[in-house]
Amino acid sequence: MINSGERGFGLPKLSQNERARRWGRVRELMRQQQLGAIVGLPNQSHWDQFQADTRYLTHIGGHQTEVAVVFPESGEVTAFVRGSNEVEWWRIAQDWVTDIRASRRSWGGPVAERIKELKLEQARIGVAGLSGLLRAPEGTVVSGIIERLKTTLPKVQFENATELLQDARSVKGPEEIAWMERAAEILDKVVEAIFARAKPGVLENEVVAAIWHTIIANGGDYPSMTHWGAGVDVPWASRIAPHRPLQAGDMINTELEAKYGGYIAQTVQAACLGKIRKELRSAFDASVKVFDELVKFMKPGVTFREVVTYYRKLVQESGHIPKGMLLHGRGIGEDRPQITGEVEGDIYNSATYTKHLNLPLVEGNVFVLKPGAMPAQAPDSIRCGDTVVITKQGARRLGKRQFTFPELL
DSSP states (O other): OOOOSSTTTTOOOOOHHHHHHHHHHHHHHHHHHTOSEEEEOOOOTTTTGGGHHHHHHHSOOOTTOOOEEEEESSSOOEEEESSHHHHHHHHHHOSSOOEEEEOTTOOHHHHHHHHHHTTOTTSEEEETTSSOBTTBTTOSOOHHHHHHHHHHOTTOEEEEOHHHHHHHHTSOOHHHHHHHHHHHHHHHHHHHHHHHHOOTTSBHHHHHHHHHHHHHHTTOOSSOOEEEEEESSSOOOBSSOOOOBOOTTOEEEEEEEEEETTEEEEEEEEEESSOOOHHHHHHHHHHHHHHHHHHHHOOTTOBHHHHHHHHHHHHHHTTOEEOSEEEEEOSSSSOSOEEEOSOOSGGGGSTTTOSOTTSBOOTTOEEEEOOOEEOTTOSSOOOOBEEEEEOSSOEEESOOSOOOOOBOO
């Protein structure tokens, strides 16, 4: 018997009203596509972000929890976790789903059994993440699980539900936005911690530890994307925290995320343990100016293509080169859109980037905006970046700190 101490373990919980809002929206889309159910299957990749569809539907997930779901067009939602102890834990931790079952690490069979209970053996059923996910164009579904489902349910017509769930997830409700703003507040504190800790002689992994301590101590989740780079020129992010002492003159370049209740904010922050070269200072100042101008420009009805066009114009007028990922959706995972500002042409037709350039911005879109302004021949850009929400009045930045590029002498 799990001793909860407190119902919900003190974890953040979305309301029943938010459940009704998103379940109603998803089921409306399901009726339009004549889907009897949506199936979500376990996946632990990409800092938990490839598990986002299932967590979105169930309020179950985090810390790479394995969870599956059968989400019917009507009727009770069923979630599957590994064992009876996890069943008990998640019944305490959330109040959206009461039908939680143990999979015993075999997912296809229990999911198929629930589909039979719902009498959907001849239905059209959507599969979340089957293909076309941003940053995973080939899909995130384990082949053995989907083959088990197809073998057990030979008359079911399985369809890709990735885009349907992107339609739902890309428009956030007020509670989701509030949680992302909380995550952005945590990131502002993370940047303060970096400035306080980063000095010559301090090990890089000690600074990364300070980042993670600040996230967790302020109510954030793990794992979260932590791109930390330090060294000469414009350093690339290390995939594992280096055990190297920082040195005088090191440039620090970061791209950081924090989560609150699974909801992600992202920020970009640079600093230098010495004097900043003139061309890098100029690139950063141009990035800040472009960021501010884009925030003024972005409002409901403006298309993402128009945002890219205006970005390229502003950067070129500043005497720099547009480069890198301009913006990509944030939420509970890899939400759309994902748009590079680097080039025009065929790259926009790739699922790795975006298929949504011609969509208009709508109220409730949330994304990180990080305009790069490259000096000529530079390997990468020093830029600013932060999470932005689209409101009825226009764009609003969620982070509160002033953009700076400090010399930590």
